[in-house]
Amino acid sequence: MLEEEKDLLKELATGNKKVIQKLYISSFSKVVNFVQKNNGNRTDAEDIFQKALLQLIARYKVKSFTITSTLEAYLFGACKNLWRRELKKQKRMITKEDTVELLIEGDDMTMAILEQEKWELFQEKLKRISNNCKQLLQLFFQKTPYKEIAEKLGYNSDNVVRQRVFNCKSQLTKLIKNDPRYNRIKDL
Amino acid sequence: MNDFLLEIEKYLDNDMSLEEKETFEAEVNSNPALAEELKLQQDMRLVYEDEQWIEGDKQILKNKEAKSLKSFFKSKEAAFLKTSIEEVVIENRSRNKSFYFIGVAASITILIIISLFVFKGNGNDKLYTQYIQIDDIPSLITRGEDNNGLIKKAQLLFENKKYNEAIEVFTQYQNETQSINSLSYIYTGIAYLELDEFDKAMYQFELLSRSNTLHAKKANWYMAMVYLKQNNKQQLQMILQSIISNKSSFKYKEAQELFEQIN
Numbered sequence: 001m002l003e004e005e006k007d008l009l010k011e012l013a014t015g016n017k018k019v020i021q022k023l024y025i026s027s028f029s030k031v032v033n034f035v036q037k038n039n040g041n042r043t044d045a046e047d048i049f050q051k052a053l054l055q056l057i058a059r060y061k062v063k064s065f066t067i068t069s070t071l072e073a074y075l076f077g078a079c080k081n082l083w084r085r086e087l088k089k090q091k092r093m094i095t096k097e098d099t100v101e102l103l104i105e106g107d108d109m110t111m112a113i114l115e116q117e118k119w120e121l122f123q124e125k126l127k128r129i130s131n132n133c134k135q136l137l138q139l140f141f142q143k144t145p146y147k148e149i150a151e152k153l154g155y156n157s158d159n160v161v162r163q164r165v166f167n168c169k170s171q172l173t174k175l176i177k178n179d180p181r182y183n184r185i186k187d188l
Numbered sequence: 189m190n191d192f193l194l195e196i197e198k199y200l201d202n203d204m205s206l207e208e209k210e211t212f213e214a215e216v217n218s219n220p221a222l223a224e225e226l227k228l229q230q231d232m233r234l235v236y237e238d239e240q241w242i243e244g245d246k247q248i249l250k251n252k253e254a255k256s257l258k259s260f261f262k263s264k265e266a267a268f269l270k271t272s273i274e275e276v277v278i279e280n281r282s283r284n285k286s287f288y289f290i291g292v293a294a295s296i297t298i299l300i301i302i303s304l305f306v307f308k309g310n311g312n313d314k315l316y317t318q319y320i321q322i323d324d325i326p327s328l329i330t331r332g333e334d335n336n337g338l339i340k341k342a343q344l345l346f347e348n349k350k351y352n353e354a355i356e357v358f359t360q361y362q363n364e365t366q367s368i369n370s371l372s373y374i375y376t377g378i379a380y381l382e383l384d385e386f387d388k389a390m391y392q393f394e395l396l397s398r399s400n401t402l403h404a405k406k407a408n409w410y411m412a413m414v415y416l417k418q419n420n421k422q423q424l425q426m427i428l429q430s431i432i433s434n435k436s437s438f439k440y441k442e443a444q445e446l447f448e449q450i451n
Contacts, residue, residue: 015272024280046281050273057269062260084241092243103246106261110254115244122235141236170193173228184253186224188244 005071013057020053026072031079040083048086052078055113081116118185125175133168140165192225200229315449316417319442322378328371336361343375351379370399377410386418409439412446421450 011019028049035045052075059065067074103111126134139149146158146165155161176182198204199212216223234242248254260266328343338361345354358376362368377392390411397407408431415424428450431443 015269020276088241110257
């Protein structure tokens, strides 16, 4: 983590309003844009932004979390995920997929952090595999038909693609499972 | 692991016969390693598909790591931090509002300047704006009565000039309600009028005139507003004359004034 980010994070964790304001200025408009484009309004964006900051502080204080990118990039990513999480919850309540259990706030924030950690682990590992594999798997996970993948990436047949996907996925799975964090989140 | 993976892929791709599927599911139930692998592959698909968030199993809240996070969120420190963050957000909210008002004020000034030039050629728009007097329409929301939720919502949308949405809610209200508040015809009519949907506006004022209520007498005036905005001088003159013919008419004075102005 950059020294500057480290200091910012440390100050943020004390509740320094100047730092909060700085982050508000640099990130909030992006968050509003994202939320508004995805069925939310400004109030939702404010709520998500506040949660993301508190989440970050909690991770820093309880888990000595460090950031690999800039604080702004991290924050925007966290907000996006929190909003997607919120949408999922809303959907579950509307469709009454299962009996809705409402968690108390602290429990819900805790779940959000653990889910975010799992997401980060998966994303990090995807970056580790070769570019070829990554490109292939991204198409695969976006449910592109094998035939189309073959055409796009210039493979001879569906079967070759199938085999390649399988190999790449094995590599990726291995990377995830070999990370010590996997054992902590595998029951999540 | 790779042996598992092939089977799992087939299962997740829905490439198994019913029989194979049953055998596989039975295997999952009796083999924790396979179950774990299946869950990982399912999660990978969901995470990388990037469509929806995967919610975790709440059982994990019982473990040690989760507990330390939970106790942080319960602490006074967390409460203090939460308040600080909230305060900054609220401060910015009001700051934005004042910026917003400055912006609005500026655009109004510009509009006025433009209107000085434009409205000279198109006097009717100016007259329409002058006479429609939206703020004078009695509120649909009455104190102490059991208010219909739709009405409230519709009026709010109307007040925020969201005419399309307001019309939608008013229409729903009119369709679903037995004794319709006749003011809703005025609101809906004006909403249509604001959108230049003259026929639909007219229809609402027709309904108003037939509504057998105190407000029915107001219909002529609002119809005049339609003709005014529509630039239909002949009809406008006629309806204004009929308003002026009776001193107790709604907006008698205004009708007289308007009649003089257009001639």
